[in-house]
Amino acid sequence: MNRPELFQAFEATWPPLARESLGPFTYRDGAGGGSRVSAATLDGALTDTALDETEARFAKDERNALFQIRGGEEAFDTVLGARGYRMFDPVACLIAPLDRFAPAQAEDGYVAWPPTAIQKEIWAEGGIGPSRIEIMLRTPEPKCTLLGRLGDTPAGTGFVAIHDRIAVIHALETALPARRQGLASAMMSIAADWARAHGADSLALQVTRANTAALALYSALGMEEVGQYHYRTKNLTGHP
Structure with a gap:
């Protein structure tokens, strides 16, 4: 339902x-x-x-x-x-309470605002261009971007904002060479830590059913389909 x-x-x-x-x-x-x-x-x-x-x-x-x-x-x-x-x-449409996500590790990345040039490059490689960056810019606070790292290399990004205690992650993107190395899961933890610090109690997202790898990851993280x-x-x- x-x-x-x-x-x-x-x-x-x-x-x-x-x-x-x-x-x-x-x-x-x-x-x-x-x-x-x-x-x-x-x-x-x-x-x-x-x-x-x-x-x-x-x-x-x-x-x-x-x-x-x-x-x-x-x-x-x-x-x-x-x-x-x-x-x-x-x-x-998936959601989970924040306590289902493991604490983030500092070496995995951090939150920032506004989006940096390297984040825009990672998004662009995944087909997320200026029109979607404009959506992020017009979204009300609280909001942030995620910058995921593998070693010293920026390798992933995402956008998070909160409405009515629900933190929603959008445009989660991992650079092609960094995929299947746990970075997406790490960025979910970064998002959950930020959301908790800003008064949210759950983390939600949307994913196309064709993206079976992402659906499997989010299920493993304890997210449940509710729409x-x-x-x-x-x-x-x-x-x-």
Whole structure:
């Protein structure tokens, strides 16, 4: 079962540039920051008229229609499927209390703000570019970045922010040569220590189901799935 407070924390700690209500829908402008901040969501009773109006807004803004479908919204999912929407990117939402994470070791890295040049380079290698850095910059405090190290070499990074005692980690990225050496787990501990010091009681994240290695790691750390979603999209503009 999805937890509404968790989705609130996800949005507060990784916010779109703008959002507005269109009847039962929340319409978002992500300013090129990816699906999560650009998708519309259904927050009330679905009607064909409201869906038509939201599709018209996507078309007016010269955007492909994009909806995030959460667990329990099977009827809405069916409607979109019947309208020819393509489903993609199923995502699991995970959370764990902070006491499940081992204490961080000083040699594994540290927290910092704002992001440094080397962190931006690591993110860029993983496809996390300037538009997503802008999301980090506009996220309210408290927030920090993680810089993970292997020996003396910066090798991983991530972003953490807190909403309503839930710390959420986003954009966790390990440089390719440093993978499968325990750095991601170490950065989770760094994030948990920081979150504890800033009044949080749990650590949460989102991970695509295609990333089976990450799902296995987070499960081993004691994180539990408490929500899910996927996207549906359709080209309404006539452009590629």
